[in-house]
Amino acid sequence: MMRNKLSKLFNAIGLFKHPSTSQSHGFASNVRNERSSMVTPEPCEQKAITPTAEQTYEEWLIDHPSALNSFEELMNTAKGKKIVMFLDYDGTLSPIVNDPELAFMSDAMRVALREVAGIFPTAIISGRSRDKVHGFVKLDEVYYAGSHGMDIMAPPRKHKAGDYNNYQPPVAVEKDNSVIFQPAQEFLPEIEKIYDELEKATKELKGVTVEHNRFCISVHYRRAEEKVHSDVKKVVKEVLKKHARFHATTGKMVWEVRPSIKWNKGNALEYLLDTLGLAESSDVLPIYIGDDRTDEDAFEVLQKRGQGFPILVSQNPKETKASHSLRDPSEVLTFLLRLAKWRKNSGL
Incomplete structure (x- = not known):
């Protein structure tokens, strides 16, 4: 009974021709006979399977893993290190918008950035003018480098490596006495x-x-x-x-x-590390988060130094020197909050 049902099913879906013999030699033998009388399928055109955007992104993440998913691993490396934060502005701390004059940072991002800057030396390196970025961010706790690093507000004095353990974020009074470095005057x-x-x-x-x-x-x-x-x-x-x-x-x-001068965001990063007294430090750990092609210069500096984590903000796979990634400013916000929480809980 079962054999007949299977045979009818095979015939119904067009796999076999009707068996030519009426005598059965058992189920296995009958299947062999039916298998030998299969209809040879017509050749069909082979279509290439195009991976979806999400599949391509997931493959890209193998080489540039999420900084959120890898957070514990990153912080294990950061233990005992002198963390310094560097961030781009547009597309990193604020979303990309049609009107560049409306690229406002959210209040939540401002709170998170202030918290991080109160713990680690923090600088924003942007293609915008330094004053304009400061106008968007509205924080005196961070250092600013505008015009892709060609207009830098540095600490009023060059720090020493030992100053890190007693780091205090800059304040408005210190800003007034800060050093302005402009190599393209x-x-x-x-x-x-x-x-x-x-x-x-x-x-x-x-x-x-x-x-x-x-x-x-x-x-x-x-x-x-x-x-x-x-x-x-x-x-x-x-x-x-x-x-x-x-x-x-x-x-x-x-x-x-x-x-056309030899100065970019990577040079700005090195200059700020130097003024913070950390350029030659073996235990400094710079973290640079950016989304733009110009941020690749800073990523390259960290790559050559063999120190720190260059993190690209992107929802699309692209060629980059970054070691890790975040999808968008909302993930940057989450990363900053987790970083501040980690530092407080570590008791360092």
């Missing part, structure tokens, strides 16, 4: 000219805004129609033809025009 007059030229050249390009960041110029086109994007590139290239000492780099829907 000589370029300021030409930067003003470039800003005026870009303003004039993009005036008719709807959705394009030019932002003056003191030592660099940002041309934003996130709000522009796609057909305008190539026009923006053309304008930037044409303006730069008249200014040989400058170059342009691309970011997230933005062109950045900067002086």
Whole structure:
């Protein structure tokens, strides 16, 4: 009975031809006979299976694991080390928004950042002007480096390595006496000219805004129609033809025009470590969190030093020198809160 039912099932789904013999030699023998009389399937086209975005991201995480999922492992490494925090602003402490003037940081992020800065030396290194970033963050407990590190507010005195154990965050009075380091001062007059030229050249390009960041110029086109994007590139290239000492780099829907000097976010990180008296320390552990292509310079510095954790903020897989990752600013917030809690609970 069972054999007949199976045979009917096989016939119904088109696997076998009807058996040609009526005599049975038992179930196994009958299956062998039926198997030998299988219909040869027609060849079918092989279709490539394209991995989903989530699958691709999960594969990327193998090499750049989540800093949240790896938190305990990271903190085991951090025990007994001198942690110094470095963070980008846009896309890290605040979400990327269409209007760069509205890139506000949440109150929750500000509270978390203040808490971390009260425990560890903390600096924000941004492509924005230093004053503008300070206006967004509104904290005196952190150091600021604007214009991709070309405008740095450093401690008023160079610290010694031993000062770390008695670290006190900067306060408003100390800020007034702080050292301002600006390696691109000589370029300021030409930067003003470039800003005026870009303003004039993009005036008719709807959705394009030019932002003056003191030592660099940002041309934003996130709000522009796609057909305008190539026009923006053309304008930037044409303006730069008249200014040989400058170059342009691309970011997230933005062109950045900067002086062509050997100075970037990685140099800013090293400069701040030096002023904190930790540049030569064997037990310093810098943590740099950023989302932009310009943050790769800082990631590379940490990679070469063999110290610290470069952490990329991204929801998409990309080439990076970062060792770990976080998806978005909400995960950055969680990481900062956990870091502050870990430090308090460790009793160090």
